[in-house]
Amino acid sequence: MLTFDRGTGAFDQFVIEETTFDAQAEGGYEAIFCQGNGYLGQRAALEERYAGQTRNLFVTGTFDRFHESEVTELPNLPDLTNLRLSVNGMPFSMEQGDLVSCTRRLNLKTGELTRYVQWKPPQGKPLTLCFRRFVSMAREHLLGFQVEITCAGEDCAITVESGIDGTVTNSGTQHLYEREKRLFGGRILFMEEETVQSGIRCNLYAAHSYQVDGHETATRRLPVMRRRYLGETVSMTVRKGQTLRIEKLCCVTTSRDLLTLDGEAALREAIGMGYEGLLCESAAAWAALWAAQDIRIDAQNGYDQVAIRFALYHLNIMVKKDDDRVGIGAKGLSGEGYKGHSFWDTEIFLLPYYTFTQPDTAHTLLRYRYRILEGARRKARDHGYRGAMYPWESAWIDDGEVTPLLGGADIVTGESTPILTGHIEQHITADIAYAVWQYAQATGDSAFMENHGWEMLMETARFWASRATWDERRQAYVICDVIGPDEYKEHVDNNAYTNYMAEFNMRLALKRLDDQDIRHVAEGLWLPVPDENGIIPQFDGYMALQAIDLTRYKQAESVGDIFKDYNLSQINHLQVCKQSDTVLLLLLLEDRFSPEVKRRNYEFYEARTLHDSSLSKATHCVLAQDLGLDDIAYDYFHAACAVDLPIGTPKSPEGIHSAAMGGIWQCVVYGFGNVRLTGGKLRIAPRLPKGWHRLSFRIIWQGQPLAVDADEKGVRVTNLGREAVGVRVYEQETIIPGGQEYAGSGMA
Numbered sequence: 001m002l003t004f005d006r007g008t009g010a011f012d013q014f015v016i017e018e019t020t021f022d023a024q025a026e027g028g029y030e031a032i033f034c035q036g037n038g039y040l041g042q043r044a045a046l047e048e049r050y051a052g053q054t055r056n057l058f059v060t061g062t063f064d065r066f067h068e069s070e071v072t073e074l075p076n077l078p079d080l081t082n083l084r085l086s087v088n089g090m091p092f093s094m095e096q097g098d099l100v101s102c103t104r105r106l107n108l109k110t111g112e113l114t115r116y117v118q119w120k121p122p123q124g125k126p127l128t129l130c131f132r133r134f135v136s137m138a139r140e141h142l143l144g145f146q147v148e149i150t151c152a153g154e155d156c157a158i159t160v161e162s163g164i165d166g167t168v169t170n171s172g173t174q175h176l177y178e179r180e181k182r183l184f185g186g187r188i189l190f191m192e193e194e195t196v197q198s199g200i201r202c203n204l205y206a207a208h209s210y211q212v213d214g215h216e217t218a219t220r221r222l223p224v225m226r227r228r229y230l231g232e233t234v235s236m237t238v239r240k241g242q243t244l245r246i247e248k249l250c251c252v253t254t255s256r257d258l259l260t261l262d263g264e265a266a267l268r269e270a271i272g273m274g275y276e277g278l279l280c281e282s283a284a285a286w287a288a289l290w291a292a293q294d295i296r297i298d299a300q301n302g303y304d305q306v307a308i309r310f311a312l313y314h315l316n317i318m319v320k321k322d323d324d325r326v327g328i329g330a331k332g333l334s335g336e337g338y339k340g341h342s343f344w345d346t347e348i349f350l351l352p353y354y355t356f357t358q359p360d361t362a363h364t365l366l367r368y369r370y371r372i373l374e375g376a377r378r379k380a381r382d383h384g385y386r387g388a389m390y391p392w393e394s395a396w397i398d399d400g401e402v403t404p405l406l407g408g409a410d411i412v413t414g415e416s417t418p419i420l421t422g423h424i425e426q427h428i429t430a431d432i433a434y435a436v437w438q439y440a441q442a443t444g445d446s447a448f449m450e451n452h453g454w455e456m457l458m459e460t461a462r463f464w465a466s467r468a469t470w471d472e473r474r475q476a477y478v479i480c481d482v483i484g485p486d487e488y489k490e491h492v493d494n495n496a497y498t499n500y501m502a503e504f505n506m507r508l509a510l511k512r513l514d515d516q517d518i519r520h521v522a523e524g525l526w527l528p529v530p531d532e533n534g535i536i537p538q539f540d541g542y543m544a545l546q547a548i549d550l551t552r553y554k555q556a557e558s559v560g561d562i563f564k565d566y567n568l569s570q571i572n573h574l575q576v577c578k579q580s581d582t583v584l585l586l587l588l589l590e591d592r593f594s595p596e597v598k599r600r601n602y603e604f605y606e607a608r609t610l611h612d613s614s615l616s617k618a619t620h621c622v623l624a625q626d627l628g629l630d631d632i633a634y635d636y637f638h639a640a641c642a643v644d645l646p647i648g649t650p651k652s653p654e655g656i657h658s659a660a661m662g663g664i665w666q667c668v669v670y671g672f673g674n675v676r677l678t679g680g681k682l683r684i685a686p687r688l689p690k691g692w693h694r695l696s697f698r699i700i701w702q703g704q705p706l707a708v709d710a711d712e713k714g715v716r717v718t719n720l721g722r723e724a725v726g727v728r729v730y731e732q733e734t735i736i737p738g739g740q741e742y743a744g745s746g747m748a
Contacts, residue, residue, distance in 0.1 A: 004306045013305040014109040016645065021094050021102045023050040027653025030054060032310075032644055033106045033113055034334040034656070035133065036317035039140040040252060041333020044106075044113060047083040047131060047147070048092055054653065055079040055168055058333045059254050061326040062202065063340065063396040064175045064195035071402040072395045074329065074340025075175030075195055078166040078204050078228075080143060080250045081133070086159040087149075090121045092129070097121040108306075108313040109290060110283040111137055125153025135317075136278060137285040139270070141261055145248040146275045149238065156238045161224060162248055163231020164191045164204050170336055176202065181230040183223055184264055189230050198396070201255040205267045209274075210234060211245040247275045258323055289316060292705075293357050295668060298694035307641035311664035314644075315353055318658055321360065324367035325397050328658055335655025341393040341402055342368075344428040345659035347435035348588070349615055353665045355435075356675070356699040359443045366439055368397070369432050370452040373459060375400045376429070380463050383423075387462025390429045392422045412567040420490055425483040426467070430501035433460045434588065437508050441680050444702045454512050461509030464502040465521040476526040484539065486581035487613075488571045492539035496528040497585040503527060504589060534600035538582050547575040550610060558651070559612040577609040579616035587623050591678055599627050614643045618663025625671040625687070634689040637667040669697055673708060684717055685730045685746065686710035701725055704738070714745030 003017050018029055026046065030053070033044035043056035057077040065072040085092040094102060100118035107114070115131040128150040136142040149158060166178060176193040179201070184190055189206045210217045217236060224231040238244045251267040253260075270278055293312060297305045318332030327342030328350060346365060354362035369390070376388035379401055383389060391401040403422025410417050436453045439445065468477040479502060484495035506522035509515070528536050537543050553562045553576075562571065583605050586598045593601075602623055611617050621636035643660040644652055669675050672695060674685040682701050688694075688710060696709045704721030719725055722738040730746030 004303050013302050014309060015105050015107055016306060016310060017103055017105040019103055021099060022649070023052060023095060025649045026050060027052065027054060028650025029104070030056075031331075031334045031652055031655045032650050033104065034317070034332075035111060035113060035135040036333045037135050037137050037140045038317060038320040038333075040135050040143065041317070042081070042133075042135050042143060043334060045079075045081055046115070047081055047145075048085065048094075049082070050093075050095065054335065055081060055165075056335060057081075057168075057252070058340065059202065059252060059256075060320045060333065061256050061323065061396065062195065062198070062200050062254055063399060064198045064200065066173045066175055066196055070173065071339065071393075071404050072198075072399050073170060073173075073175075073336075074333075074395075076168045076170050076336065077176070077202055077252065078164050078191055078193065079168050080164060080204065080206060080248075080252075081145065082162065082165050083145075083147065083246075083248070084159075084161040085147070085149070087121055087127060088124050088157050090123065092119070092121075094119065098126075100126065108309045109286060110279070111135065111286050111313075111317075112279060112283070124156075125151075127156070128152060132275070134279050134282055136282040137289070138281045139266070139278070141251050141253055141263065141266060142270055142278060143250045143252070144270075144275045144278050145250070147246045148243055149246075150243045151238045151240055153240065155240050157235070158238055158244060159233065159235045160210075160246060161231055161233045162206075162208060162246075163224060163229060164189055164206055165231075166191060166193055166228035170339075178228055181225065183230075186221065188264060188267060189232065190264070191230050199255075203253045203263050205251040205263045207249055207267055207271055208232065208234075209247045209271070210236070211247075212236075212238060213242050214245075249275065249278070293698060295665075295697040296695070297668075297692060300691040303641070303647065304637075304692070307645055308664060308668050310645050311641075311661040314656055314658070314661045315350070315665065318661075319354070319361060319365070321358065321364060324364045324371060327365060327368050327394055330658055331655030332658045332661075335653070337654030338393075339395075339402070339404075341395055343393060343659075344431045345615065345662075347428075347431045348584075349618070349659035349666070350662035351435045352438065352670070353662050355439050355442050356669070356701075359439070359445070359700055359703075362439050362443075363445065363448060366436060366448070366456075367452065369435075370456055371397045373456060377459065380466075385463055386466040387464075388429065388456070388459035389426065389463045389467075390432055390460070392425050392428055410567050412570070417568060421483060421487065424481055424491070425487070427482070427484060427495075427498045427501055429460045429463055430498070430505040433457050433505040433508060434501060438677060441677055442682075442701060454509075457505070457509045458513045458515075461506040461513070461518050461522075462515070464506055465515070465518045467502075468521045468525060471526065474526055477521045477524045478526045484581050485584055485615075486538065486577045486579060488568070488576060488578040489539065489542075490568065490572055493541075494526055494528060495539045496536050496582050497538075499525060499527055500585055500589055500592070530597050530600075534597055535604050536582055536585075536597070536601055538577070538605070542575070545573055545575045547608070550576060550608065553610050559610075562610065562612075575608050577605060579611060579613035580609060580619040581605070583609070583623055584619050587619055587626075590626070590676070595627070598623065602627060602629075611639070614657035614660040615663065617643070618660065618667050621663075621667045622671040625674070630687070630689055633667075633671060637664075637671065637689070640664055640667055668695070669699070673697060673710065675699060675708070681726065681728055683728045684708060684715060684744075685728075686715050688712060701727070706736075714743060716741055716743045718742075 041058040045055040063072045098120040104115040112134045117129040120126040130148040132146040179192040181191040222233045251263045253263045329340040330338040376390045380389035393403040406416040471478045480493040617640040624633035707718040718741040719736040724737045729744035
């Protein structure tokens with residue numbers, strides 16, 4: 001199970017660890033312990049093999065489609081983690097012999113993953129093994145692995161086989177074919193493969209070194225070359241009390257890289273630095289990142305501090321910060337789930353983090369959406385609309401819509417369930433427009449707006465103007481046959497979230513473009529309003545749906561439990577929500593609704609929401625905090641953290657939930673820090689949950705870094721930049737000059 005480092009003092013918790021070994025549970029650990037740098041994503045499969053492992057290595061942007069019947073996905077590259085180790089003829093396996101202890105730790109501060117094992121083979125004396133690995137944050141093409149084996153009780157005959165394994169697949173789909181494999185100088189292993197459809201060449205290099213008690217051993221390396229595999233075997237005797245150290249350094253390049261790199265030369269340079277030198281360099285890059293972006297929580301519960309740092313760690317290994325040809329996958333680079341595709345998750349749940357902490361990264365991500373604008377125009381034309389209709393799932397910039405057509409089995413019919421999101425879940429178009437506006441307001445990046453942003457806003461607005469139709473009965477424009485954020489409801493009319501966000505999108509465009517078609521629709525669009533009980537219907541007819549007792553499904557350990565009793569068609573007629581829908585609207589357009597309307601709708605929809613999406617709990621946390629429901633907000637914060645970092649066994653083998661990581665940041669900064677962009681102005685009004693004594697974080701506003709330090713009494717906001725900025729601290733409007741601090745109070 002997972003345990004969490006409490007550290008030696010306030011603010012210093014940086015470690016999560018696994019203290020038991022269960023091969024059946026390894027998938028979840030492989031995901032949460034994954035390592036990366038935005039270019040590379042290395043899943044944390046153990047070096048030795050166990051049933052059920054998923055050995056993933058991804059390079060961002062290398063999308064491929066095996067066959068026309070499939071959609072494009074991020075291919076699994078040849079495995080570099082494999083290492084077969086035998087001691088006195090017995091293969092090392094924690095399922096054999098006597099496993100005295102096993103601890104695996106991810107150091108979020110340095111990005112290094114370590115595993116300490118005390119193991120006694122079926123015949124022989126105990127051994128101590130230490131496995132270490134990292135993906136370089138300083139040299140994005142490099143990975144390092146190290147194993148130390150100490151023979152404590154007797155001399156050991158040790159055999160090691162390690163290499164580059166190209167026999168991997170994506171859940172059975174083979175995306176790469178072999179072009180070349182060879183040895184350079186008798187030491188560097190090289191394998192070149194090419195993706196089947198997209199024609200991307202992937203080059204992998206690996207080199208090993210062997211030391212006993214710190215001295216290089218003159219051991220013979222026997223090359224092993226099989227179909228789709230290249231490696232080497234080494235055998236030696238390690239005396240009692242000696243330690244064998246094996247280092248494996250690797251380099252990965254592709255033909256789709258931004259810059260051409262000589263992989264062999266890069267690896268030779270890395271060999272000269274060794275594992276420790278490369279790790280030190282990478283740790284320094286991590287240190288600079290933490291210095292600028294760490295969030296510090298002084299709390300009674302040490303889990304909270306580790307959880308927010310866990311989120312920050314993943315937020316910084318899932319994104320290629322300088323490449324506007326790729327977005328962020330729903331699983332980051334941690335697993336094959338959702339095929340590496342980008343969703344609305346990026347704009348609504350992830351982009352706020354980057355906008356307020358790494359505006360250059362946010363700029364890159366929005367440029368990605370600009371680069372697929374032509375594909376969005378093409379999708380709109382294909383559906384008979386004007387403007388730009390963004391794909392629900394996006395991959396490479398030229399791929400267009402990549403949503404699969406069929407999903408899992410229907411519990412009633414036994415047939416594959418059609419996936420309609422690629423056709424009628426269209427709010428993503430307005431979500432992207434919302435993110436453009438938020439970025440522009442927070443950064444003041446007028447150049448982006450002139451060159452890209454306004455065009456995106458106008459083209460998306462044209463789509464909505466053509467998408468709406470006139471309803472004679474209502475004497476208003478309506479948007480029919482959609483899926484809102486609640487994907488348990490299909491083919492609905494006038495989804496409140498979709499309509500309000502579409503109207504907001506069109507009004508943004510009208511700030512720059514005087515288009516009469518857009519103006520008529522924006523001014524005449526039907527916007528669902530609260531009924532006599534103050535409830536905004538999620539869509540036409542929602543209030544007439546059947547209400548059922550959801551207690552059992554809310555308490556279920558796994559998501560989607562309701563599908564054991566109902567199919568999607570049946571759920572369509574029940575008052576049950578997969579995730580926040582109207583509640584999310586109340587948060588994003590918070591100025592449009594009164595506190596009383598927010599409270600009534602929060603309570604009404606919370607009772608009907610299963611949170612079967614990782615996107616949902618963070619939204620409920622932030623809005624609950626806004627409404628003064630402090631205990632509920634804190635409970636939802638913990639629930640959002642537990643999506644991937646449970647106090648127990650991780651249960652997401654397909655990969656971490658990228659949006660949940662952004663949601664955790666929003667819980668802390670938007671929720672408890674009460675940082676919000678309202679009316680083009682920045683508001684900071686923290687209210688800490690019970691048990692938190694202090695919260696410190698940094699954001700960037702209008703190009704100026706601000707340090708926010710809150711406690712039970714109030715908040716200090718320090719402008720670390722040179723230019724003065726306007727900020728609303730609690731109810732006080734103030735100007736904070738560069739280098740100056742403002743202290744405010746107002747905490748309940």
